[in-house]
Amino acid sequence: MSHIKAGKANKAHAHSDSSPPVSSLSPATPTDEALDVSSLESQILKALERLTHELSQLRSGGRLNPEIVEGLKVLLGTQSSGKETVRLGDVAQVVPKGRVLNVMVGEPDHIKPITTAIAASTHNLSPLAPDASSPLTIPVPIPPPTGESRQAALDTAVKVAEQADRAIHDARAAHNKRLRKYKLERSVLPDDLEKAGKRMEEVVKKGHAEVKRIVDGAKKVLESQ
Known part of the structure; x- marks a missing residue:
C-alpha cells in the first residue's frame, strides 16, 4: 500500500511540475487602458510616415524622384498574345544622372511601351x-522648374499636410471616445480620466507640431529648387 501511495504522490508531484506556471501579470484595468496612449501614438506615427513618403514624391520641376517613374504603369504584350499592365520598376531600372533619368x-x-x-x-x-551605344537605355531629361510647377508642388504639400492633420484628429477622436466610455461607465476615477485626457492632448499636440515641422522643411526644399 505504501508503494501505491508513494506512486500516486509521485504522479501528483510530476503533474504539478509539468503544469504551466501561473502568470504573475494581472490583466490591464480600465485605468491602465485609459492612461495607455501607445495605440494613439502608433496611429500618429503612421500618419507621419505617410506624410513623409508623399512629400518625398513631390518636385517643383527641378528634380524628379526615380520612384515616381518606377511607379508608372506600363502596358506590355500584344492584342494577339494578350496584354498585361505592370509597374515600370518591375521591368526596368531608373538611374538618375545629373538632370537625366536613365531608364534601363x-x-x-x-x-x-515604357517610352509611351x-x-x-x-x-x-x-x-x-x-x-546606339546603349540600345536598352531610355534617357529622360528632367524639365527645369517653372513658377507654375513649383506652386503646384507647394499646393500639394499643403494638401498632404491637411490629410496628416486630419488623420491625427481622427485618431484623437477615437481615443477620446474610449475615455468618454470609461467616464459613462464610471470605471475610471475622475482624476485618472483628467490625467488620461492631458496625456492624450500632449501626444496629439506633438503630432501636429511634427506635421508642421516636416511640411515646413519640405516647402523650403521645393522653394529652393
Whole structure:
C-alpha cells in the first residue's frame, strides 16, 4: 500500500511540475487602458510616415524622384498574345544622372511601351530614343522648374499636410471616445480620466507640431529648387 501511495504522490508531484506556471501579470484595468496612449501614438506615427513618403514624391520641376517613374504603369504584350499592365520598376531600372533619368530596360520589346508610359504620364516628361551605344537605355531629361510647377508642388504639400492633420484628429477622436466610455461607465476615477485626457492632448499636440515641422522643411526644399 505504501508503494501505491508513494506512486500516486509521485504522479501528483510530476503533474504539478509539468503544469504551466501561473502568470504573475494581472490583466490591464480600465485605468491602465485609459492612461495607455501607445495605440494613439502608433496611429500618429503612421500618419507621419505617410506624410513623409508623399512629400518625398513631390518636385517643383527641378528634380524628379526615380520612384515616381518606377511607379508608372506600363502596358506590355500584344492584342494577339494578350496584354498585361505592370509597374515600370518591375521591368526596368531608373538611374538618375545629373538632370537625366536613365531608364534601363531589360527587354528590347519593352522599349516602346515604357517610352509611351513615360510620355503619357502627368510629369511633363519627354523620353528620348535610346542611343546606339546603349540600345536598352531610355534617357529622360528632367524639365527645369517653372513658377507654375513649383506652386503646384507647394499646393500639394499643403494638401498632404491637411490629410496628416486630419488623420491625427481622427485618431484623437477615437481615443477620446474610449475615455468618454470609461467616464459613462464610471470605471475610471475622475482624476485618472483628467490625467488620461492631458496625456492624450500632449501626444496629439506633438503630432501636429511634427506635421508642421516636416511640411515646413519640405516647402523650403521645393522653394529652393
